């Protein structure tokens with residue numbers, strides 16, 4: 001039996017993952033800005049679930065939430081950085097407040113949480129840190145510059161953590177979804193007033209997102225089961241792509257990177273000192 005600590009457990013991926021873990025007999029620390037939103041799950045699994053307040057924009061809540069988890073279950077086996085939200089805006093349309101808030105919730109908050117959990121994981125000599133990023137981290141779209149940057153930052157930090165934490169028996173994984181049928185587009189995608197200059201680029205992408213809302217190909221229940229499986233794997237992957245859209249995009253981008261690297265090799269390669 002594992003003990004999970006999941007951010008953003010109130011809806012979407014976080015909620016499905018929490019339900020999957022509880023159905024498998026695991027214990028879950030469910031965190032949300034409003035823990036009341038988790039009352040039904042706690043009522044269903046009173047011995048295995050606890051609801052804890054955690055707003056990633058309030059750093060002081062992080063140690064308190066981790067302490068509450070330890071007080072209740074004594075251990076955290078899997079930490080899932082799931083909470084996050086999108087910002088759909090051209091950089092020119094993005095003000096400082098939105099820029100900082102997006103990086104705070106999608107990048108800085110998760111890094112603070114990971115950092116705060118490391119001493120416990122080191123003491124336990126085990127732990128698995130799973131962060132939900134997005135295909136935008138590797139193959140981005142117009143209008144997702146800040147969101148993609150935050151998710152790419154979380155991936156880069158996670159890659160560094162693999163080597164930093166392996167000596168302590170701590171595993172690190174990023175989970176990279178394409179479009180999944182959660183509330184993300186309706187509830188978690190912040191829009192900004194659109195400048196007419198971006199109607200044909202960001203505006204077009206926005207319209208596409210609104211069109212696919214409710215018809216996204218990804219099934220979050222299946223995603224939750226896939227994440228549940230890697231948490232139990234002896235050697236989990238560093239990166240788990242979720243859904244055909246993410247696989248196709250990732251593969252296409254890898255090929256494009258390789259082709260561009262070759263096309264410009266003669267220009268970039270001979271820039272070292274010759275002796």
Ligand SMILES: NC(=O)c1ccc[n+]([C@@H]2O[C@H](COP(=O)([O-])OP(=O)(O)OC[C@H]3O[C@@H](n4cnc5c(N)ncnc54)[C@H](OP(=O)(O)O)[C@@H]3O)[C@@H](O)[C@H]2O)c1
Nearest residue numbers: 008010011012013033055056083084134179180182184188
């Ligand atoms: N669905 C997709 O297509 C998709 C694709 C790629 C990546 N993702 C990523 O998947 C993760 C989950 O999103 P979702 O699709 O499941 O959407 P969702 O159902 O809207 O869930 C978003 C979650 O983030 C939480 N959250 C937002 N701001 C927060 C804050 N300041 N502090 C703590 N929690 C906060 C929300 O909690 P509250 O109840 O407190 O608002 C909610 O539980 C996100 O990181 C998102 O970037 C989703």
